[in-house]
Amino acid sequence: MTYRYFAPYIFCVLFLSITLPTSGFANKYVDSTYAVRTIVLDAGHGGHIPGARGAISLEKNIALQVALKLGKALEAEIPGVKVYYTRTTDVNVELYKRIEFANQKRADLFISIHCNAAPSRRTQVRGTETFVSGFHRLGEQDAAIRENADILLEENYKENYSGFDPNDPESYILFSLMKNQFREQSIHLASFIQDQYAKSGRVDRGVQELGLQVLAGAGMPAVLTEIGFISHPEEERYMNSEKGQAEIVKNLVDAIKAYKRHVER
Numbered sequence: 001m002t003y004r005y006f007a008p009y010i011f012c013v014l015f016l017s018i019t020l021p022t023s024g025f026a027n028k029y030v031d032s033t034y035a036v037r038t039i040v041l042d043a044g045h046g047g048h049i050p051g052a053r054g055a056i057s058l059e060k061n062i063a064l065q066v067a068l069k070l071g072k073a074l075e076a077e078i079p080g081v082k083v084y085y086t087r088t089t090d091v092n093v094e095l096y097k098r099i100e101f102a103n104q105k106r107a108d109l110f111i112s113i114h115c116n117a118a119p120s121r122r123t124q125v126r127g128t129e130t131f132v133s134g135f136h137r138l139g140e141q142d143a144a145i146r147e148n149a150d151i152l153l154e155e156n157y158k159e160n161y162s163g164f165d166p167n168d169p170e171s172y173i174l175f176s177l178m179k180n181q182f183r184e185q186s187i188h189l190a191s192f193i194q195d196q197y198a199k200s201g202r203v204d205r206g207v208q209e210l211g212l213q214v215l216a217g218a219g220m221p222a223v224l225t226e227i228g229f230i231s232h233p234e235e236e237r238y239m240n241s242e243k244g245q246a247e248i249v250k251n252l253v254d255a256i257k258a259y260k261r262h263v264e265r
Helices: 003-019 023-028 059-077 095-104 142-153 169-177 183-199 233-240 242-264
Strands: 038-043 082-085 109-116 128-133 204-210 222-229
Touching (some): 038 059, 038 095, 059 082, 059 109, 059 233, 059 242, 095 109, 109 242, 128 183, 183 222, 222 233
Parallel strands (some): 128 204
Antiparallel strands (some): 128 222
């Protein structure tokens, strides 16, 4: 990559490091009085961007149902916690506005809820996985490209994302340059989430780092959790059922409680 192409990425990294309200957040992690008080929940996709499609449902609807139930459960079970949502109805919110909203709310945690999907010939792929913002080998970027593809449907996406192109592998070099001071905390949260899924008998596909725009620039620990494969018939039915959603919500609540104990000890 020549300097002419590399320079915009450097500028974007410097711009983010100057403008993100992270210093206050960083101080909280060395302050013994720090507590998880504000959580932003992000239901993936929405509106004219449905996300992955299953045989009987759409990702955007499942994600919203789980996010709303999770928020109510968190406020009921963790005293003093305030929950905000990037969306509460079937509308699309641009990716950069989702994390911008979390920064404005000075959130202590950001959790984005999604459903996974496999190619049509791989309908037996199943399980859960949770992502944190990072960089990945170019041969392992399919999930990042799928989740970032919503950018192409937004107006002025080149201006909003400083020239980022989700179809261009070189764009992902941005994420190898950005130093996320909340990487360790994000990985802890993601690990707690995966542990809870596994305790419920779900297939554990692990914690992974990917260059995801919805997590980029987060001024707090942030994860994107794939609660199951909508392309797998059994998992799709599970994610649409009251029992399945209740179990997923319990998994996430228990994981957040475990993380809260971990950082507040």
